[in-house]
Amino acid sequence: MIAKLQCGVLDCADPVELSRFYQSLLGGTVNLPDPRWSLDEGWATLHTDGFVLAFQRVENHRPPSWGDPARPQQLHLDLGVADLDRAQRTALRRGASLLDEGDGRRSWRILADPAGHPFCLVRDRQEVPWPQRDGAGDRER
Numbered sequence: 001m002i003a004k005l006q007c008g009v010l011d012c013a014d015p016v017e018l019s020r021f022y023q024s025l026l027g028g029t030v031n032l033p034d035p036r037w038s039l040d041e042g043w044a045t046l047h048t049d050g051f052v053l054a055f056q057r058v059e060n061h062r063p064p065s066w067g068d069p070a071r072p073q074q075l076h077l078d079l080g081v082a083d084l085d086r087a088q089r090t091a092l093r094r095g096a097s098l099l100d101e102g103d104g105r106r107s108w109r110i111l112a113d114p115a116g117h118p119f120c121l122v123r124d125r126q127e128v129p130w131p132q133r134d135g136a137g138d139r140e141r
Contacts (some may be wrong), residue, residue, distance in 0.1 A: 006036055007045065007052035008075070012115035015044035015055035021114050022046050022053055024094045025079060053077075063116020066099045077119040084109060087121045 012018045019030045028048035031039050039045065042057040065071040081087035088109055092098065099118060100110040107123040 007054045008077070009054040009056055010075070010113075010115070010117055011058040011061055012055050012117075013057065013061045014115070015042065015057050018055045018113060018115050019044040019046045019053070021095055025091060026053075061115065063112075064118060065116075066110070066112065066118055073118045076117065078108070078122045079119060080124045081121050082124055084121060084123045091121065 010018065016030070022028075023030050023046055026046070026048045028046050030046055031044055032047045033039075034045065034047070034052075037043065037045070037054070044055045046053045046055075062071060064073040066073065079087075084107070088098070088101075088111070091111055095114040096111040096119075098109070099112050102109055108120045110118055110120050112118050
């Protein structure tokens with residue numbers, strides 16, 4: 001091992017706005033002072049239970065386009081939830097958009113944050129026999 005993961009970083013047009021969106025879904029503290037980086041108008045952080053998400057301003061940010069190889073997702077987050085339907089409704093009310101609701105049988109749904117980054121709401125393992133397959137190959141969730 002040569003390194004420790006410090007955080008995951010998402011490019012966006014408005015770091016504080018996007019950090020507050022994820023705070024509304026995950027809880028945590030926006031812009032908690034941390035000696036590993038400085039905070040300014042181009043950088044925001046969200047300290048959650050054991051993980052830090054960071055958000056950096058990118059001029060002329062072009063969000064990924066779901067399913068378009070010319071603008072791929074590059075990274076996505078899986079967010080564990082106890083109630084998939086309720087979590088989806090809440091995320092949509094808070095500014096997310098629905099990309100793929102699935103067929104009603106699988107254990108996850110694909111949404112995009114307000115900056116266009118895809119993320120998945122995934123039913124917690126306790127709720128689903130593990131592993132569950134989606135029927136489109138051997139992808140496990």
